[in-house]
Amino acid sequence: MASALTSIKNSSASSIKGYGGLASGLDRDTLIEGMTASTKAKIAKQQKKKQTYLWTQEAYRSVSSKLVEFSKKYTSYTNQSTNLSSPSFWARSNVTTVGANSSYVSVSGRSSLSDSMSIMGVKQLATKATITSNGNVSDSKLATGSINFGSESVSTLEGQSLYFKYGTKTYSVSLSSGTASDGFTYDYSTAESAEKSIARALKNVSIGNGKTLADVIGVQTTGATSSDPTTALAKVNFTSKDTAGNTIQITGGTSGALSALGISDIESISEENKTITADGFSSELNNRTQKLFDSKTFLDRIAGKGVSFTYNGTTQTIEFDKTRQSEYSDLNGLANYFQTELAKKFGSGRIAVTPDGDTLKFETKIPNTSTNGTTKDNTNDSSSVLSISSADVGITGKNGALKVESGESNRLNLTSSLINSGLNSDFDGKSADKELKLIINNVPITGLTYGSSMSDIMSKINSSDAGVTISYLQNADKFSIVSKGDGSAGKIEFGPNDDSGVLFHDYTTKDGQDAIVSVKYDGSDTPVELIRGNNTFNLDGLNITVNGTFGYSGNTLTEGTEPITFNATTDADSIVSAVTSMIKDYNEIIELVNKEVSTKPNRSYEPLTDEQKDEMTDDQIKKWEEKAKAGMLFNDSELRGLSDNMRFIFDSGSSDKAALESFGISTSTNYSDNGKLVLDETKFRAALASNSSDLQKLFTRQADSTTGDKGGVMARLTEITEKYAGTTGATKGILIERAGSVYAPTSILKNSLQSAMDSLDDVIERLNTQLKTETDRYVKQFTNLETLISQMNSQSSWLSSSLGS
Template sequence: MASVSTTNKTSAASSIRGYGGLASGLDRDTLIEGMTASTRAKIAKQNKSRQTLLWKQEAYQSVSSKLVQFAKKYTSYTNSATNLSSASFWSKSDITTSGANSKYVSVTGSSAISDSLSIVGVKRMAQDAYKVSKDSVSNNTLSTGSIDFGTVDVSNLEGEYLTFEYGSKTYSVTLQSGKDSDGYIFDYSDTEKAVESMNRSLKKVSIGNGKTLADVIDVYSDTSSGTARVNMKSKDTAGNTLQMDSGSTLALDALGFKDFKDMPVTDRIIGSGGFSNAVKANGQTLTTPKTFIERTGDKNISFTYNGVTKSIKMGNNSNIDELAADLKNKLAQQFGSGRIDVKADGDKLVFNTLIAGTTDKDETSVLSIAYADKGVLGIHGALGDSADKSNRLNLNSPLKESGLLSMSGVTGDGPLNLKINNVSITGLTYNSSMNEIMQKINSSNAGVKVSYLSSSDKFTFQSTVEGASGKIEFSDDALTLFGDDAAFNSKEGIDAVIAVKYGKGETQELVRGSNTFNLEGLNITVSGTFGYKSDETLDTSSDPVTLSAKANSDQIVSTITDMIKDFNEIVQLVNDQVSTKPNRDYSPLTDEQKESMSEDQIKKWEEKAKAGILFNDSDLRSLSDSLRFIFDAGSDDKALLSSFGISTSADYSDKGKLVLDETKFRAALEKNPEDLRKLFTKKADTSTGETDGFMAKLTNVTNKYASTTGATKGILIEKAGSTYAPTSVLSNSLQKSVDSIDAYIKNLQAQLKAETDRYVKQFTNLENVVSQMNSQSSWLSSFGG
């Protein structure tokens, strides 16, 4: 669609340049506007015509959109739940089971044989092959890392944050701790390690366009002063300023940004030469020596015991035995006496859950460290490398660190050659985590799903192949990792055996790999055995499960109710458009008119101007007649539809709206479901003389006026386009008229500019002449003086 200015006044006024009337005293601008009034009037007239066409487009599209939406909802096979044209919508899908054993059988779906089918018995239920660990697979112990009670250097950077201003935006970066995704351990204990760790941290902050802070900031080791220190320089090439905006006091002081709040902005700037001289003049303190008590005193650590989380405050403990006793006592206060044991094991702490009142391990309780204040946990934390923070498997740690019993003593990180059901699980090593291993197994073609049950500390393997075809067999390193058959409670896969009977025919036994299966269009689920004797022969005295089917009346009535409501809305919309007379006192407003009106006044005016835009339109009148007379007056189908509870309103002003008698309609569903289905779904057949049913006739109407497919679209879409047929938006009858007007307006605007420029030039020449005459007159007057 061409873009054309609809301005009626400013297109002229804005073209008038310079200062008019200074010498002559003439109101040049008003004179030029009067002299160009004819052209501006033509532009205004064309703009009104253009707006009228756009309103017509909008009105036609409001009708065609309703028709398209109606067709998609009630006649499209993509909406099976509401497709009244489909025989399956009317099918007997509400199925009831009856008999003494009906609790063991559930049925859904639809089938012509549902009333004659019976489930005589279920000899055997299907079972997928599975394995469950007999015993706990982990050591059921929560252990800390090595604890150093001496004085150690503690990083002033790790876990802190810095905020940079780059250009007009600010970016905050957390100085990472722990392990990176590639196994790198973040360390800030000296200049070289801090540089690497900070650069890695910068890479984790996106600044857009696929770039990170590391692309504009380079952290490096600066030895210009003779001693290595951390420095940063800008790598920006786009002219953006980089400066330190804020950060934690500990991190800022560590890097030399002392008394940051009082520091001049110029000293915070990070240029291509690094930190400012003021920052460089300050010393750096990357680490501070602290005792164990200084590292942990008054800090909190939280434990979760069987789903309940409690926090305790660490005391002033100077050795491992004191720490163990202190934590044990505080855990007892929170979770109960004798439930959690804490002991020293060399320079580590070991936590075990106990059966209360005994010294026996409680393998059913789960204990984990939920979280702790900064500096307590982590690779450089006071409690050592506490990666194993649970008395269950650590699923994210390497196998040798996960607590898996079968991996105790394993130190290597070579390839892990798993094979399950003779399928190799590739891409794993002894350094892989259990989560990675389970994901690899579950996504492989081994036909097995493995899970770890944290509450019971066991592995469970389930065959993804149904019934007797499924199996779970380990070989190679899978035996080492998970154990042999003796380590599991196992069950072979078995098929279900179901006895069914069709009408008065012979009973047949069906073998299925699942307890849910499809039978002649019915989805049948069995949940228990019945109908067989202990020797697995049929018990003829057993009560079979029989089926009875009927249409889902509530769903059908609800859809019919919605369809009639939507149909009547279309009828109302079409009749409103063709019967509303236009008010000739209201036409599209010009920009000049809008300038003197409020938004509310403009809105109300345009509502009245739009009203009647399609009055007596021939296409809409034809559509209205098509909707009113879906069935010919006096036809057998119309009479039958009325007997089923759907009739045309007797009120003439309703112009063909439908009326639903729900009581009669529900009765028809019960007594004449096939006749009702046929009336809605049948299609014309010249060989039998069969005529279209209700929905086929409606489809013909919607296709005629609002078809969105094919080379030629529906009448209304060809005329005004539709978003439901994207190519029609720029190619329709009304749009072509709009484009023609746009081209004409463009020519008129060019003509207006040329006229205005010509008159401006003429008035400018006049002003020059008058000015010269005034000068000469003044000169002559001076002689007379």
């Protein structure tokens, strides 16, 4: 392999301009390379030195990172489950309640007082302020709209899909039917409503960057003057609103949609004619006859389709079999057909279907029962929930065959407008755009109308600052409002002269109350009554949850009631797991440090130049650099000091070292282990069981400067990690000051090795400038030489020619 001194090149020197050797025959470029070799060698030397600093920096950081991570894991209060320096980690954490009344209280956590306190009684539990409807809040009705068995004008677009190409991507636009979750109702019966519905369908399709198809495609509809419903919507046109220069085309759709727009032959239409401009469809498409309505009978509209009912959470589909159309050709027949099919799906006698004028009424029933020979007729079942959950296109929706929205049930329809939700309330004189005025706990709930959905109303209440949560209990058919404030601090009050009576006109209010718990401490004859807003609270380090009352007769503690006491034991498994993990990580640091300081560098492997790397494979480079990086910290004085500090946490022969060994943690007797720790788990568990207090103190004892005590195990380890890898304060740990660390961001660009590399960069920059100057000078000199030789050759040729003649 070529050495760095002979093969190194420089970008400013390798691009020698001009032409050489044409007259003189000299290899100018090679000569200049040789004449500048000394400067290049200096650059190479500095670059290698910088690379060595970089590798040294990496080696220091590998050690400091281990120390920082060790400190964060085992001495930081942010890691309670492994913080061996915290007394609470060693506290007895397996706490249980003891006594005849212990079922009324659950407990978790740690407390040094668990043995010295008891719960004498619970006078009352905390409850939040609530409002609950007394009766059913819905009208408990599920009914169709007015069913017309004759011919009706039906939209040919509703429920269909169209495909648009925007730029290079194709998007499908579903022309939905029914009512969306935000209360928007799709309607294609007039020019105005169809334009809104198609625009909403475009808005439902995301094209990225927060935009939808509605941002780039507009829709225009025109209406005819005729009162004939089949011509009320005469034309649909799409326009380009794009400002980014993308092409927009209509490329396809379902057969029904394409037929409605008169472009069933879309595949044969040219790309140009499919393009949508700011003026709309091309003249080719604009001249097509659109058929946006069709006349169909009720039987035509439902033939071969189905409607799904959900009864108490179970969904079944009723199919309209074409071969059985004679069974449902009129309202009575349709009612019998529904009832027969629903009985097959959900059981006989559970759902009654009866004609009601020109509508159908669906009611839940309790099936006939027979007791002692007496038959009990079907009675209404107010506890069961029945809904029309979904249907094929054309069955449901405002203009569907059944004239009923999907989602309608014998409960509130949360997605319909308030006045159409089935709420059992008086909406006389209320229009959809009229403001719904609600004030709860003096907080106005703004942005609501009678056209808002119940879902939106509840969402607005829950996200407001009123401090309450409202829910609709579907099975019970009731509203529930619960204060977010705990105990007696919570309240629910409606504003004067608001419209709350529309929603809550028959309800029961229950004020919030605080939990009252009697606690007795050892050494005191008088129990203390604690008043808390929540049934879960902290009791001197223990997390207490009360779930029942006991020990009181009225407001007085009952004598002789057995109190609840606490039994606390040490969580030995968690402690052993954490200590085992700590010793493993500690030993890994020792192993890493001693490997770094004992590995001798191989001087035959220097950092590679770019030119050398060009001559090698990636695998060869990797193997070379692994050897070149080894030994960067050989015999480093700082790491030697770190190694000694970790090897001798406690002085040999000290009482702390002897105690630690008696608890099952000793230093390895193998000299090559360099002071690694060894855990005797059996011995350690025995110490936890018999002498946990002394074991805890040995690990958690803090340093005391007045006595010279350096503290316990974790205090001494903390001193080591702070000394060598401290990340806070003006002066960081020794290794971080030397090489920086990602755990101390300001040190990345401010450390001694980085400063040395910055200085090298200045030297390299100066040498590169020098190399360019030298190269330019030599090029100029060779160019002058070539010019002179060329002139001499010309003169020689002239003389030869003259003499020859």
